[in-house]
Amino acid sequence: MxxxxxxxxxxxxxxxxxxxxxxxxxxxxxxxxxxxxxxxxxxxxxxxxxxxxxxxxxxxxxxxxxxxxxxxxxxxxxxxxxxxxxxxxxxxxxxxxxxxxxxxxxxxxxxxxxxxxxxxxxxxxxxxxxxxxxxxxxxxxxxxxxxxxxxxxxxxxxxxxxxxxxxxxxxxxxxxxxxxxxxxxxxxxxxxxxxxxxxxxxxxxxxxxxxxxxxxxxxxxxxxxxxxxxxxxxxxxxxxxxxxxxxxxxxxxxxxxxxxxxxxxxxFGIDVVLNRTLVGTALLACSALVYIAVVGWLGGLAGAPDSVIGFIGAVSVAAVFHPLYVRIQRAVDRLLHGSRGDPYRVLGRVTEVLRDAASPRPALAGAVAAMAADLKLPAVSVRVDRPEASPVVESVGEQALAVHAFPLQWHDDVVGTLHVAHRAGTDRLDPVDESLLADLATQLAAVGFALRLATDLERSRDGLVTAREEERRRIRRDLHDGLGPQLASAVMALDVAARALGQEPARAVPLVTTAREQLQDAVADVRRIVHDLRPPALDDLGLLGALQATGPGLLPGRDGAPQIRISGSGELSELPAAVEVAAFRITQEAMTNAIRHAGAEHITVRLAGEGASVGIEVVDDGRGCPGDAPAGLGLQSMRDRAAELGGTCRISDAPGGGTRVTAVLPLGGNP
Structure with missing residues (x-):
């Protein structure tokens, strides 16, 4: 109502x-x-x-x-x-x-x-x-x-x-x-x-x-x-x-x-009307100045009648009209819309900023500022998503205005998003803007991928530093808590035995025996520590020989032990120490999993030195690894050892049943 x-x-x-x-x-x-x-x-x-x-x-x-x-x-x-x-x-x-x-x-x-x-x-x-x-x-x-x-x-x-x-x-x-x-x-x-x-x-x-x-x-x-x-x-x-x-x-x-x-x-867009008005006014003023200058100069010479002077002035204006129009139109477009009408200039400007930047993060910030300035956009924002890390955002202007999104596509992966705002007085982007921003997003995708790699490198470096400090702490603990007391006890037993030799020789014998046993335990601990750092068999037998010597002895004296066949090809003798240790540990862990968890009867190990990398393949005929099974400590350890060297380690089903472990370790470390 x-x-x-x-x-x-x-x-x-x-x-x-x-x-x-x-x-x-x-x-x-x-x-x-x-x-x-x-x-x-x-x-x-x-x-x-x-x-x-x-x-x-x-x-x-x-x-x-x-x-x-x-x-x-x-x-x-x-x-x-x-x-x-x-x-x-x-x-x-x-x-x-x-x-x-x-x-x-x-x-x-x-x-x-x-x-x-x-x-x-x-x-x-x-x-x-x-x-x-x-x-x-x-x-x-x-x-x-x-x-x-x-x-x-x-x-x-x-x-x-x-x-x-x-x-x-x-x-x-x-x-x-x-x-x-x-x-x-x-x-x-x-x-x-x-x-x-x-x-x-x-x-x-x-x-x-x-x-x-x-x-x-x-x-x-x-x-x-x-x-x-x-x-x-x-x-x-x-x-x-x-x-x-x-x-x-x-x-x-x-x-x-x-x-x-x-x-x-x-x-209709007021910017179009304003553009045409500025161009027309400037063109009319410039044409009038040309006409007045030509007519005034020829009139000063007083060598021709007025009609001829006017005709020459008109021809002069006609001759400069089109070049003036092109230049004035470009200047007005640049004043109102930046360099949108000259996409190569914008692309060149952004490329120059990316080239001169010291690292990916300043490159993104500089590119965003250049785009906002050259295209007269009120807000530009770039977001790069990083796995297991907070996203990186660089923006100019108020981010809430940036409502138009362009994906940063790098090959088959979207590494981030470019967000821009339309110009004041409009509610959308022109097709020219969309095409140019799509090209700029392609350039920024490479920077976003480089930022991801830099993040991964920083994380790997932190992981290596942490692992090194943890290893030092473990060695210090083993030496302080294990080897140190054993040596101190042996020294004390030898001191007591030395004093007993002069008065009670019979008492010195068990003391020396005790000291001897303690020293043997200390030697065993030293060997264990050294083996954890680097298996001695690698220095004595090389990678292939160490695996052939230790592989069949994983379960000594047990009936029904699997048959293990280890073979190698290519150059495996002059490997870097880190690659050699990683290959040994990955192969040993794969064989251990096949025996303990898969119930394998046959295990085949192949090593191949392929010039720039070492390939590892471990195939068994066990129960296999279910696709939904969570990755245990051993599987994760193999992947981490390969990733530390810039390599890969994959676990898949073997043809005919069982499990297949493949790893590739580059000889030069991280590529």
Whole structure:
């Protein structure tokens, strides 16, 4: 029910606005007819002010569009402004005609003269103060602006009453106000002194609210404000440089721009219009300078008639027109959109930044800054995802604005995402922007992959340092807690035996035996520690020989031990120490798993020295490794040993059943 009442009120207000507009334009038409009928010598320059044109334009646009957007306050205010402007212009024409014919004009002409005193106030003052406060959606920017709006309404009402019922603004030969209230002149002067600074202050506040709204609103709202700003700038420029009536005609763009912005109907990009205007103005100015320079120079020589000089000047302008157009268009495009029109320049700039960067992280930061500057984008952000680490984000501007995403694709892997924001005043990216940003994302993908590799390298380095310190701690603990006490006890036993030799030789024998056993245990511990560091068999027998010597003895004396066949090919004798130890441990662990966990009966081990790497293959006929089985400590240890050297280790099902372990260890370490 409330919606129906609101709709009825909106329709009633639209009908009232349209009837008022028709009546006001009828009054204006009568005033124009009277203006034409006035003798030319006494006829004032009615079209020297914008009201005869801006009034009907505002009234028509507001009243017509109210049917499209009922109840819109901006359109209602436009209609009110247009109606009062029409009444003012029509009253001016009627008043001059009536008072020109005699000293006792008819009542209608006296009413018209009275209307000219005050109808300009609700028209001009509302346009200057109230309209900017509620444009383009009919609401204030915030509640804090209510006092400004109330002050503007109070000013309009006060000035209308004062000008309608006092002599606060006498204008020379204008007839006296027939309904003026007699007030002392000092009082009128004081009131006018107070009101004079209020109007410009409110006008400045209205412009400030537009600027604030432009900064806070969405791209669509910015485009609406930009259209009206462009029309106002054009009308202001025409007022100073264009002769009458051209400057007055240009003011018609203001109501048209307001109506276009309010209804958002086919709201074309203001940036296109601004681009064409700048290019056309600059091209016209440069062409005029060329013409004036050529004609002036040839005229100074005075060697040719004026017609020839003009022809030569025109030919000169035609010769430089196209080169000037190309250069001016490029300069304007670069001013408004950066280097979007020259993609090779942008790509070259980003490539240069990436090349000169010391590491991947500064390269990303520099590339993001270069893209934002060269493409005039308000926000650019790059995110690189790192496994088992926090993502790396480099951004310029407010990240929340960067809503357009481009993946950083490196081969079959997406290493991150490039996020960008559209330019101010638009709600999307142009196809040219999308194509260029896709190419830039390809370049940044390589940097993102390098950043991942750097992260992995840093993690591996930290792991190696940690492993080294843990190994040192283990060796120190073994020496301090195991070998140290054993040697100390043996020394003490030998000291006691030495003292007993002189007095009780028989007592020294068991002491020496005890010391001997302790020293044997110490020797065994030393061998164990040394074996953990590097198996001695590697130094004595080499990799292949050490495996052949230790492989069959994994389960000595046990019935049903599996058959183990170990073979090798290629160069396996001069391997780096780290590669040799890793190959030995991986192979031993694979054979141990096959015996203990898979119940294998046959195990085949193949080693191959392939020039730049060592290949390992261990195949058994056991129960195999289920795909969903969690990786134990042994399997993870094999993978970690291979990864430390930059190699790979894979566990898969063997053909015919069982498990197959393959590893490749590069001889040069990390590639």
């Amino acid at each position: 409330f919606r129906e009442r609101g709709a009825q009120r909106g329709r009633a207000a639209t009908v009232a606005a349209r009837l008022s507009a028709v009546a006001a334009m009828g009054w204006l038409a009568a005033g124009l007819v009277a203006h034409v009928a006035t003798p030319a010598a006494q006829r004032p320059d009615l079209f020297g002010s914008p009201e005869p044109l801006i009034g009907p334009a505002m009234a028509i646009v507001g009243a017509v569009l109210l049917g499209r957007v009922p109840g819109h306050r901006v359109l209602q205010l436009m209609t009110v402004i247009g109606c009062f402007a029409c009444v003012y212009a029509g009253s001016a024409g009627l008043a001059v005609y009536g008072f020109t014919g005699g000293d006792d004009p008819a009542l209608v002409f006296r009413i018209a003269a009275w209307l000219t005193l005050w109808t300009w106030v609700p028209s001009f003052v509302s346009f200057a103060t109230l309209l900017p406060l509620i444009f383009p959606d009919g609401r204030l920017v915030s509640r804090r602006w209510r006092p400004v709006a109330i002050t503007a309404l109070t000013l309009i009402a006060t000035m209308s009453l004062l000008t309608a019922f006092t002599d606060i603004q006498p204008e020379g030969d204008q007839p006296p106000n027939p309904v003026a209230i007699s007030l002392p002149r000092p009082v009128l002067d004081a009131v006018q002194t107070v009101l004079d600074p209020v109007l410009p202050a409110l006008a400045l506040l209205g412009l400030a609210s537009l600027v604030l709204r432009f900064r806070r609103t969405d791209p669509q709202g910015r485009r609406q404000i930009a259209w009206v700003g462009y029309a106002l700038a054009l009308a202001t420029l025409a007022a100073f440089v264009a002769p009458p009536p051209v400057n007055v005609l240009v003011t018609l763009t203001v109501p048209l721009a307001i109506g276009l912005a309010v209804v958002r109907y086919r709201l």
